[in-house]
Amino acid sequence: MIDTAMDRDVLIEIKDLVKHFPLGGGLLGSLAGNKDAVHAVNGVSFTIRRGEVIGIAGESGCGKSTTAKLLMKLFDPTSGTIEVDGKNLTMLKGDELKEYRRRAALMFQNPYESLNPRFTIERALHEPLIIHGVDDAAERDRRVRKAMDDVQLRPADYYLEKFPHQLSGGQLQRVVLARALILEPDFLVADEPVSMLDVSVRAGILNTMKDLSAKRNITVVYISHDLSLIQYLCDTTAIMYLGRVVEMGPTRTVIQDPQHPYTQALISTIPVPDPDREETPIPIKGGVPSALNIPSGCPFHPRCPYAMDVCSTAFPPAVEVNGVKVNCYLHVKGKTA
Ligand SMILES: Nc1ncnc2c1ncn2[C@@H]1O[C@H](COP(=O)(O)OP(=O)(O)OP(=O)(O)O)[C@@H](O)[C@H]1O
Numbered sequence: 001m002i003d004t005a006m007d008r009d010v011l012i013e014i015k016d017l018v019k020h021f022p023l024g025g026g027l028l029g030s031l032a033g034n035k036d037a038v039h040a041v042n043g044v045s046f047t048i049r050r051g052e053v054i055g056i057a058g059e060s061g062c063g064k065s066t067t068a069k070l071l072m073k074l075f076d077p078t079s080g081t082i083e084v085d086g087k088n089l090t091m092l093k094g095d096e097l098k099e100y101r102r103r104a105a106l107m108f109q110n111p112y113e114s115l116n117p118r119f120t121i122e123r124a125l126h127e128p129l130i131i132h133g134v135d136d137a138a139e140r141d142r143r144v145r146k147a148m149d150d151v152q153l154r155p156a157d158y159y160l161e162k163f164p165h166q167l168s169g170g171q172l173q174r175v176v177l178a179r180a181l182i183l184e185p186d187f188l189v190a191d192e193p194v195s196m197l198d199v200s201v202r203a204g205i206l207n208t209m210k211d212l213s214a215k216r217n218i219t220v221v222y223i224s225h226d227l228s229l230i231q232y233l234c235d236t237t238a239i240m241y242l243g244r245v246v247e248m249g250p251t252r253t254v255i256q257d258p259q260h261p262y263t264q265a266l267i268s269t270i271p272v273p274d275p276d277r278e279e280t281p282i283p284i285k286g287g288v289p290s291a292l293n294i295p296s297g298c299p300f301h302p303r304c305p306y307a308m309d310v311c312s313t314a315f316p317p318a319v320e321v322n323g324v325k326v327n328c329y330l331h332v333k334g335k336t337a
């Protein structure tokens, strides 16, 4: 067995998480009887342990960012639960919710959207401290300078009076990282944090993020299309397809010995640095179906080269193979996890 709910190392327990976005104007649409909805997340369950770095990968539209936003309580789930230290996130209100906002930090893809263009970097970094009651300006200044030093924005005085448009994307994402870490969170969700940046600055920012989170034992959920980055950064990898996690386990095993046909196809597209080894990309039939009309059973069945009759009946149960949980009927033979 991989996880137990009673495990004291468990920070976050996600159970049967569902998020549907009704079409035609949210609440008004539902009141008007509009039953169509985008099925962004369709029953995701997994456990996040303290200090773990989890990578979530999958094609565009498979529900990665929606899962991240649910984890940050930017909206509530349609059904299912997220428990943090045993407390249901949906129930958090007032001071408990404020404390969760301090503990859980978020980095988005686009640093320009994360920062108010009218605020100087100094104000952007002081703001979270003010919101969380650090009233002493000298103490705030000390913490801001320390955070800037940690993310290698040196000398701090050069950056403090600048506005976002006066900095490069890489410098700005370092400001976002400093702001994410300034309240000493124990949990960070990074949603494609370097995908919009020039390749030349990506490695530096990822290494800073990796070093700081390891030094402070921060639990990280790292979302990316790029499996080679996930391989470099993450202990555990979850592969999502159309709102479901279809394979999850230690990164090394998932990447070197993928069990799910979808994971196998994704992995086959990672460039291999060894000139003696050749990896031929496994073609997947057709495009990703619409999240408005998810295929029955295993949602991958219309594209899967191994699809059987059973595959369109119900979502396959999780089976454990070499320490990895995989949801695929090819592995269901009396060894359901
Ligand atoms: N606020 C919203 N209202 C309606 N539909 C939404 C909303 N947010 C996301 N969706 C839809 O939900 C599905 C999942 O979107 P999500 O952004 O979670 O995917 P993703 O895996 O992060 O994709 P990408 O790799 O392109 O960032 C998509 O079909 C998307 O169009």
Ligand code: SF4
Binding pocket: 260, 261, 262, 298, 299, 300, 301, 302, 304, 305, 306, 307, 308, 311, 316, 327, 328, 329, 330
């Ligand atoms: S359950 Fe069936 S359709 Fe889905 S990945 Fe496995 S073999 Fe393919």
Ligand SMILES: [Mg+2]
Binding pocket: 064, 065, 066, 191
């Ligand atoms: Mg996304």
